[in-house]
Amino acid sequence: MMPPKNKIEVPDIVVSRLPLYLRALNFLAEEGVETISSAELAQRLGISSAQIRKDLSFFGEFGKQGTGYNVEFLRKKIKEILNLTRIWDVALVGAGDLGHALVHYGGFLGQGFRISLVFDNNPQKIGQEIAGLIIQPASRMKELIRQHGIQIAIIAVPASAAQKVTDELVAAGVRAILNYAPITLKVPPDVHVQYIDPVTRLQHMTYYLK
Amino acid sequence: MMPPKNKIEVPDIVVSRLPLYLRALNFLAEEGVETISSAELAQRLGISSAQIRKDLSFFGEFGKQGTGYNVEFLRKKIKEILNLTRIWDVALVGAGDLGHALVHYGGFLGQGFRISLVFDNNPQKIGQEIAGLIIQPASRMKELIRQHGIQIAIIAVPASAAQKVTDELVAAGVRAILNYAPITLKVPPDVHVQYIDPVTRLQHMTYYLK
Numbered sequence: 001m002m003p004p005k006n007k008i009e010v011p012d013i014v015v016s017r018l019p020l021y022l023r024a025l026n027f028l029a030e031e032g033v034e035t036i037s038s039a040e041l042a043q044r045l046g047i048s049s050a051q052i053r054k055d056l057s058f059f060g061e062f063g064k065q066g067t068g069y070n071v072e073f074l075r076k077k078i079k080e081i082l083n084l085t086r087i088w089d090v091a092l093v094g095a096g097d098l099g100h101a102l103v104h105y106g107g108f109l110g111q112g113f114r115i116s117l118v119f120d121n122n123p124q125k126i127g128q129e130i131a132g133l134i135i136q137p138a139s140r141m142k143e144l145i146r147q148h149g150i151q152i153a154i155i156a157v158p159a160s161a162a163q164k165v166t167d168e169l170v171a172a173g174v175r176a177i178l179n180y181a182p183i184t185l186k187v188p189p190d191v192h193v194q195y196i197d198p199v200t201r202l203q204h205m206t207y208y209l210k
Numbered sequence: 211m212m213p214p215k216n217k218i219e220v221p222d223i224v225v226s227r228l229p230l231y232l233r234a235l236n237f238l239a240e241e242g243v244e245t246i247s248s249a250e251l252a253q254r255l256g257i258s259s260a261q262i263r264k265d266l267s268f269f270g271e272f273g274k275q276g277t278g279y280n281v282e283f284l285r286k287k288i289k290e291i292l293n294l295t296r297i298w299d300v301a302l303v304g305a306g307d308l309g310h311a312l313v314h315y316g317g318f319l320g321q322g323f324r325i326s327l328v329f330d331n332n333p334q335k336i337g338q339e340i341a342g343l344i345i346q347p348a349s350r351m352k353e354l355i356r357q358h359g360i361q362i363a364i365i366a367v368p369a370s371a372a373q374k375v376t377d378e379l380v381a382a383g384v385r386a387i388l389n390y391a392p393i394t395l396k397v398p399p400d401v402h403v404q405y406i407d408p409v410t411r412l413q414h415m416t417y418y419l420k
Contacts, residue, residue, distance in 0.1 A: 015417045019410035023392060027369075045394050083416045090412070097311035102408070104307045107392055111409045112416065151419055152412065159237075176415035178408055182233060182317055184255050192418050194411040198312070198388055199321045200229035201404040202300070202362065205386035206293045206322065207225045208402050209361055 014055045018078050020045060021052065025075040026111075037068035084112040091145050091174070093165050094156035095120040095128075095135045098180055102156060103130045113152070117144055121161075138165075145172035152176045159183040220268045227265055228288050230255060235285040236321075247278035294322040301355050301384070303375050304366035305330040305338075305345045308390055312366060313340045323362070327354055331371075348375075355382040362386045369393040 024044050028036055042049035056062050056074075059081055063069040079085055090108070092099055092115050103115055118130060121138035128135050136144060145153070153174045155162055162181035169177060176192045179185055182200075185193050234254050238246055252259035266272050266284075269291050273279040289295055300318070302309055302325050313325055328340060331348035338345050346354060355363070363384045365372055372391035379387060386402045389395055392410075395403050 016414050018417070019413035020394070022413065023407075023410060024394065027393070046396075081417065082413050083419055084413060088412070088416060088419075097314045101307035101311040105408075107409055108412075111413065113409065113412055152415070154408070175419055176412070178411055178415075183237070184230070184234065186256075192415045194415060196406055196408060196411065197233075198315075198364070198406060199317055199323070200233060201388055201406065202298070202318075202323055202386070203229035203232065203292050203294060203321065204226050205362070205388075205402045205404060206298060207228070207291065209293055209298075209385055 010058045014058055017047065017051075017055055018082055020047075021055075022075065022078045022082065022084075025071055025078065028071045029075060033071055035068045035070055038063060041069065079112075082112075086112070088113050088152050089116040089148055089150050090114065091117040091119065091141070091148075091150045091153040091169070092156060093119045093138070093141070093153060093169070094180075095122075095125050095130060096156065098156045100130055102154060103133060115154070117148060117150065119144075138168075141165075141168050142172040145169070145174060150174065152178075154178045154180070155185075156180045224265045224268055227257065227261075228292055230257070231262065231265075232285065232288045232292065232294075235281055235288065238281045239285060243281055245278045245280055248273060251279065289322075292322075296322070298323050298362050299326040299358055299360050300324065301327040301329065301351070301358075301360045301363040301379070302366060303329045303348070303351065303363060303379070304390075305332075305335050305340060306366065309366045310340055312364060313343060325364070327358060327360065329354075348378075351375075351378050352382040355379070355384060360384065362388075364388045364390070365395075366390045 024041060038049040038052050042052055062074050062077060090113050092102060095118055103118060108115065117136060118133045119136050119138045119141050120126060125135050126137045151174060153169045155165055155177060157165055159181045162179065162183050163185060166177060166185045166187060170187060170191055175190065178194050178196065180196050182197045187193055234251060248259040248262050252262055272284050272287060300323050302312060305328055313328060318325065327346060328343045329346050329348045329351050330336060335345050336347045361384060363379045365375055365387060367375055369391045372389065372393050373395060376387060376395045376397060380397060380401055385400065388404050388406065390406050392407045397403055
């Protein structure tokens, strides 16, 4: 096996596809599939097999010519590459409809994430419980996030509040933000942001509709 | 003004950025800003001004050298390019926590979308009301979507049900799907799919964390 190349060299677009490979491998493992060719994996993912091989080659040699990928092995390796051999605690800011849906979402825990703190600034919500978590006052964000050593946060507040929340999260030590507010956030270069905005996704598609 | 180039030529990655430009222009319009330089717009978006100019050049000449972009004009033009001069009716499949949050989400209507049908296959949910919409049985999906001439759907069902739902939506005439189920969907080439999966977004970021 070739030594993995330096992480710095891997284009972000390649990193962005690794979770999709992992997701497909998880389904394959559930189905009891032990090996898969890059062609089959490509078909499942709608990504070319050349692209998959090229992406994975940044990290080593994971398949044998002619026999394809061992599902469990590749799954384990991608989890290691993505730092998913541990559970990451996540702070959620915003306990509205979306916040509730996220806390109740069953898909995080098996994939390396656990929402362990929930914040809101509405006095009517503070102290209430969602799925075993007590909603904490936004004023305690910095203190509690630091105390728990949390590096990842999800923002589910209105756009008007999102930048202020972001600044506080960054000050508290958060280094990765999943932002559901429909606004581009300003963050220091060492903080990563991913955006989830259904409106921009729908507008992308209407371009192609008549 | 140069004539716009043929739509076919525009790379999808360029199309994907137009909704972000529109979102920023909407905020600027709300703030009462009348003109903005590509440099200022770039700073707001975290995208280079060269990229913005290059993206927009696919569709014509929208800024004057030295005076920047007229916010209202550019906003109107991008809405035209993205086919957002009308309201698009959207069918939502899945009335769980996420489906409820989506129906209650206030961000769709002002941006060109209206959820006008909601489906679920749970007999306990069918006939109930969410924000004025009666939950319809999944068995009536094809009939009602055709009747309303709906081209856009949002899938908010478990991964295990998502492909079956997709096949039915496509058969009913849907041409654009926003998929919240954590699975890659198989669709014909003329059907567009966008994915929203918080887990893959979080996993993308943990790559960069220690």
